[in-house]
Amino acid sequence: MTGIPTLADLVAPVEVSQFFTSVQGRTHRRFAGQAGRFARLLPWTDLNRALRQHRLDFPRLRLAHDGAVVPVHTYTEMVDTRRNGQVPRLLNAPLSEKLRDGATLVLDSVQEMFEPVGDLAATLEHDLREKIQVNLYAGWGTTHGFDVHWDDHDAFIIQIAGRKRWRIHGVSRPFPLMRDIELPQRPEGEPIDDFMLEDGDVLYLPRGHWHDVSAVGEQSLHLTIGFNRATGVDLVAWLADQLRVDQLFREDLPRFGTAEDRATRAKQLREQLVARLTDDVVDRFLTDRDAQAPAHSRLGLPFTATPGLLPEGDEEEVLLVVPRAVLEPGDGTIALAAAGKRLVFAAAAEPVLTALLPAQPLSIKTLVEVAAPTLDRKTVRALLGELVKHGVLSPR
Structure with missing residues (x-):
């Protein structure tokens, strides 16, 4: 692969249409690939340069070890600047020592730092029609960075270098949300899947699927491409904003009126709400969601x-x-x-x-x-x- 991967490249040999209908949101799926096919997205030299040249505050840059976040003061120091107060600086020896001891290095939103990854995010945003965030994970030891957990977003995991062990534990609450009325319960028993994600492989993981990841004593570098798919809750929130144009919905409710007053208002609100829930309301919402999505930062100087x-x-x-x-x-x-x-x-x-x-x-x-x-x-x-x-x- 010489160019930026598309969604079709990530899910091959499955067709994109089949991925949408049979895989997305339903089950995890591993897609095997040739070693080295993602190497140009983020070479080690580019990561080293970014760590050297950028001021990366916690928690955007952090270390995780055995399910806990490593205290930031143990591998950084604050240095004075002439105009910006104190800024963090990475300490070579302590940081490297913690990585040798099994810590995982995590760097968020790398699509903003590395042009090939930014191009990948733009391509996948076009294909998936959702905002994309790409986080980086690098590890060397034999421990796991995070305990068994679930994420509130779908993700593609691209293994750029080395390999890692993934264990998938299934779903305990279908389609959980970041703001939800109930938290998923950790599943009991053995994992439903246990495999090595090798260099060049891709893993798709829907939100709410419990998992844990472990290094295997060799270098590993992977990208997690996260995205939140539109839900019915999002549609209702969007519809509530649309209703602000209607005086009936802006008007105060008759809290101190009669029961008949409140029933009449409920009937009026229900009628107006139902009138807006037309057969094309999902299409209208998704089109507006796309049209409101912000532009990517690219200045094009000079x-x-x-x-x-x-x-x-x-x-x-x-x-x-x-x-x-x-x-x-x-x-x-x-x-x-x-x-x-x-x-x-x-x-x-x-x-x-x-x-x-x-x-x-x-x-x-x-x-x-x-x-x-x-x-x-x-x-x-x-x-x-x-x-x-x-x-x-x-x-x-």
Whole structure:
């Protein structure tokens, strides 16, 4: 694999459609792969450079050992700076010693630090239609970093280097939530699955599935790609926000009125609520959820800080930084709904916007060719510049 993996790459040989219908949210699944296929996503040299060059506060960077968090003061020190007060600095010897003794190094949100991982997150956000966070786990010992536990999000685990032992203990409460009325009970008995995740393998783990992970006495580096899928609770919360436009729902309830007053109000609220629960309410919610998803941080300097907004040469690449953007055709128009905005263009812009929609880099030249002969080069560049102004497109 030479490029950034897509969802199809992660779940092969299972088809993406089959993954959605038979695996996602239902069961864990291991997908075997060739050793080294993920190596370029995050080489050890890039991790070393990040640890050296970034100021990484706890808990974004932390160590875990035998199910407990290692006290941060045992491997860092606070140093004075001229303008920013004290900042943490990693201590080489204590940190390395704790890793040799079996601690696991955890680094959160690495999609913001390493460009290939950021590209992976954008690709998977487009494919899965949910926000993605990628955390890194590195270990060397024979202990486990965390006790048997469950997570409140779905996850893909990508084994970049080495291997780790995974034990899956099943589900005790289907589809648990971060804010829930009841916590899942730890399952009794032996694991339902016990296996080694090898270099190049992928594991899919739905939320609520109890598991534990152990190092096996050799180096291991893996990424956990977490995402929260939309639920009925999310839909109801979204609908509650939509109801704020209706005076009936903003009006105070008749707490001190008669029982008949309260019954009448309940009937009015129920009727208005049911009227909004149309057959397409799920589609409306998911479309709006995608359209509101924030843009990824990518400035595109120096170009975006200049009047031209774009590189002069058409061989340069641009990409949409809103992986879940939605196109809405109109009467002679095409609208791009993204990052909470709705940008309306003439219908002739549709081929360019459609080409950009997968959020993959494309050369300006390619986009000019896609638009021809309806739009000329100058118009295409003006369209791209408008997208840059609104923060939804960036030079590569």
